[in-house]
Amino acid sequence: MAAAVETASHIRAARRGSIRGSRRKALFWSYFFLVLFVVIFLAPPFYMLITSLKSSGEISAQVNPWWVFHPTLENYLGLLTEPNFVTFFRNSAVVSLCVVAISMLISVPAAFALARMKFWGSATLATGVFLTYLIPESLLFIPFFRIFAFLRDITGIEFLNHWWVLIIVYPTLSVPFCTWILISYFASIPKELDEAALIDGAGYIQMLTKIFIPVALPGIIAATIFAFTVAWADFLYPLAFTTSADQLVLPVGIVTTLIKGDVYNWGQIMAGSLICAAPPLIIYAFLMDYYIAGLTAGATKG
Amino acid sequence: MAQVTLRSLVKRFDRTEAVRGIDLDIADTEFVVLVGPSGCGKSTTLRMIAGLEDASAGEILIGGELVNDLPPKDRDIAMVFQNYALYPHMTVFENMSFGLRLKKFPKAEIKERVEQAARILDITELLQRKPRQLSGGQRQRVAMGRAIVRHPKVFLFDEPLSNLDAKLRVQMRTEIKKVHQKVNTTTVYVTHDQVEAMTLADRVVVMNAGRIEQVGPPNELYHSPRTKFVAGFIGSPAMNFIPCRLEESGGGGLTVRVGDGLVLPVPSGRTASYRAHLGKELILGLRPEHITEAHPHAEPGTAEFAVPVDVVEPMGMETMLYFAMSGTQICARVSPETPASPGATVNLLADLRHMHLIDPTTNQVIEVPVASRGNAQPSADATALRRGVG
Numbered sequence: 014m015a016a017a018v019e020t021a022s023h024i025r026a027a028r029r030g031s032i033r034g035s036r037r038k039a040l041f042w043s044y045f046f047l048v049l050f051v052v053i054f055l056a057p058p059f060y061m062l063i064t065s066l067k068s069s070g071e072i073s074a075q076v077n078p079w080w081v082f083h084p085t086l087e088n089y090l091g092l093l094t095e096p097n098f099v100t101f102f103r104n105s106a107v108v109s110l111c112v113v114a115i116s117m118l119i120s121v122p123a124a125f126a127l128a129r130m131k132f133w134g135s136a137t138l139a140t141g142v143f144l145t146y147l148i149p150e151s152l153l154f155i156p157f158f159r160i161f162a163f164l165r166d167i168t169g170i171e172f173l174n175h176w177w178v179l180i181i182v183y184p185t186l187s188v189p190f191c192t193w194i195l196i197s198y199f200a201s202i203p204k205e206l207d208e209a210a211l212i213d214g215a216g217y218i219q220m221l222t223k224i225f226i227p228v229a230l231p232g233i234i235a236a237t238i239f240a241f242t243v244a245w246a247d248f249l250y251p252l253a254f255t256t257s258a259d260q261l262v263l264p265v266g267i268v269t270t271l272i273k274g275d276v277y278n279w280g281q282i283m284a285g286s287l288i289c290a291a292p293p294l295i296i297y298a299f300l301m302d303y304y305i306a307g308l309t310a311g312a313t314k315g
Numbered sequence: 316m317a318q319v320t321l322r323s324l325v326k327r328f329d330r331t332e333a334v335r336g337i338d339l340d341i342a343d344t345e346f347v348v349l350v351g352p353s354g355c356g357k358s359t360t361l362r363m364i365a366g367l368e369d370a371s372a373g374e375i376l377i378g379g380e381l382v383n384d385l386p387p388k389d390r391d392i393a394m395v396f397q398n399y400a401l402y403p404h405m406t407v408f409e410n411m412s413f414g415l416r417l418k419k420f421p422k423a424e425i426k427e428r429v430e431q432a433a434r435i436l437d438i439t440e441l442l443q444r445k446p447r448q449l450s451g452g453q454r455q456r457v458a459m460g461r462a463i464v465r466h467p468k469v470f471l472f473d474e475p476l477s478n479l480d481a482k483l484r485v486q487m488r489t490e491i492k493k494v495h496q497k498v499n500t501t502t503v504y505v506t507h508d509q510v511e512a513m514t515l516a517d518r519v520v521v522m523n524a525g526r527i528e529q530v531g532p533p534n535e536l537y538h539s540p541r542t543k544f545v546a547g548f549i550g551s552p553a554m555n556f557i558p559c560r561l562e563e564s565g566g567g568g569l570t571v572r573v574g575d576g577l578v579l580p581v582p583s584g585r586t587a588s589y590r591a592h593l594g595k596e597l598i599l600g601l602r603p604e605h606i607t608e609a610h611p612h613a614e615p616g617t618a619e620f621a622v623p624v625d626v627v628e629p630m631g632m633e634t635m636l637y638f639a640m641s642g643t644q645i646c647a648r649v650s651p652e653t654p655a656s657p658g659a660t661v662n663l664l665a666d667l668r669h670m671h672l673i674d675p676t677t678n679q680v681i682e683v684p685v686a687s688r689g690n691a692q693p694s695a696d697a698t699a700l701r702r703g704v705g
Contacts (some may be wrong), residue, residue: 212365214418219417
């Protein structure tokens with residue numbers, strides 16, 4: 014009897030062991046790839062940070078490039094006391110905030126209309142919105158030149174080489190994508206919710222502001238982050254449309270003012286890039302918690 | 316509070332007709348249940364009353380007023396949905412008061428109405444919670460509360476209990492009936508569950524393929540179905556349908572011959588109505604509770620027969636026996652004391668006073684005068700008595 018019990022417990026232990034073993038194997042590979050990706054993705058920012066803390070002498074010296082022996086903040090101080098850099102930062106901030114506001118003002122109602130107010134051609138329009146997003150920006154900047162030239166001839170307003178022109182062109186990238194994200198987010202809200210609101214006496218505007226926007230907040234935040242990132246980090250349009258130093262935004266400003274001919278001011282370029290990358294990073298860090306919390310709350314909907 | 320009237324109501328989706336001309340009068344304060352299999356048009360009908368679907372043809376009147384062209388909010392109705400449709404970002408109080416707030420009711424009145432409804436539904440302590448903090452049954456109560464606070468003319472329920480587990484469903488069913496007795500508002504309730512329909516309704520409307528099959532109080536539908544569909548749909552387990560032939564017996568009586576030589580006598584009160592169908596192939600409809608275990612004192616209108624049993628299903632207070640006859644499976648409902656095992660032959664008693672004969676060409680139940688129908692109460696008592704003895 015005792016032997017039988019012992020055998021049974023052995024078998025149980027063996028079985029448990031094998032489950033634990035396969036779990037350990039899975040965990041090992043999970044960690045292996047996670048660490049690998051972390052290293053790959055964090056190596057460039059790390060290199061930027063290290064380089065930004067070096068003096069130009071140490072950058073050109075034949076020492077280990079992955080370590081800093083005499084850390085200095087001179088690159089950061091130099092940038093922040095440079096009036097141009099402050100202008101770039103301000104231009105970038107104003108452009109990004111305006112683009113986020115415009116994108117949301119257009120894409121939230123557009124997505125609501127396309128997702129919920131079934132009208133003739135709404136499905137085709139929704140697909141069309143997405144197709145618009147698929148057109149690469151490098152194809153669009155020449156037509157934009159033509160449009161701006163045409164508008165200048167009619168109105169007399171010069172569009173080129175003004176930072177605010179970016180507020181007009183960025184939404185062509187952000188609005189279609191934001192609308193597309195929000196269409197699918199709104200579509201996941203149960204139909205009965207708007208029917209209940211309809212019976213409760215809400216019109217379409219109230220349905221949007223009182224039901225859809227609060228319920229779809231995680232989706233709206235995701236779209237906001239996207240619009241901000243587009244406006245903050247885009248390089249091609251500002252490079253094409255703005256040239257004067259006081260009209261530049263950060264990504265282009267760093268490159269054009271810190272690379273003089275064939276002289277690369279690496280320390281300041283790296284410091285500037287890090288400062289440029291900071292705002293989106295901070296926004297992600299703050300909103301991500303809320304974003305994930307919102308997502309899970311939506312999953313167990315009432 | 317108001318009556319609801321549907322006149323020749325039609326709903327077409329593209330080329331399919333979901334509702335094919337419905338006429339229905341629902342009286343003030345009445346509780347009417349629309350029941351039928353999925354796709355029968357019951358939900359579409361309800362949604363047309365709510366104004367969530369436009370009627371393709373016909374008229375909808377609420378309180379005598381034609382509402383076809385009115386939006387849902389102006390119809391003075393309230394609806395409870397299958398998945399509750401609570402606003403997930405609002406508290407229970409905000410959910411219940413949303414409609415009143417949109418209509419700019421004074422704050423004090425909103426508070427009073429919500430609290431009153433919360434008392435009726437016993438959810439006062441939940442008012443500050445969010446829907447995700449509630450159980451299924453509590454959410455259903457809140458959904459009902461949201462309907463009650465608006466004091467509408469008509470309540471519409473769209474399968475409100477389908478998302479609940481079996482036990483809670485029975486509990487909430489009673490709850491809904493209680494609420495209706497308290498607030499006394501005209502109610503239209505849609506379900507595919509015939510037990511829900513029977514227990515809740517003042518009148519049941521059985522729908523099939525976009526048409527109304529029969530309208531009547533639950534007992535009337537149960538005892539006097541007019542069509543084969545209603546006969547089979549109402550009642551659980553469903554009525555047995557056995558192919559048979561109507562024949563003359565000696566002395567002016569009639570018999571039904573069921574396939575394998577079993578001949579059952581037709582009660583004398585029914586012969587006049589059935590005589591026109593003499594010699595035809597018909598379908599005998601007999602509910603499981605009218606096929607019981609045989610007992611020594613057989614009454615007139617009953618017939619004893621012996622069959623080998625295929626399956627025995629003990630339910631506790633009764634036992635279901637399944638056997639084959641004329642190629643169809645028949646269910647009998649016997650007392651749990653009846654000795655029965657699969658394969659063994661059991662003596663059963665068919666109570667033909669409750670029989671229905673269905674013409675298979677029209678699927679209509681052949682009508683018999685009310686007086687000659689097996690009256691529900693006495694025979695039910697007799698059955699119970701017999702079971703008690705047996």
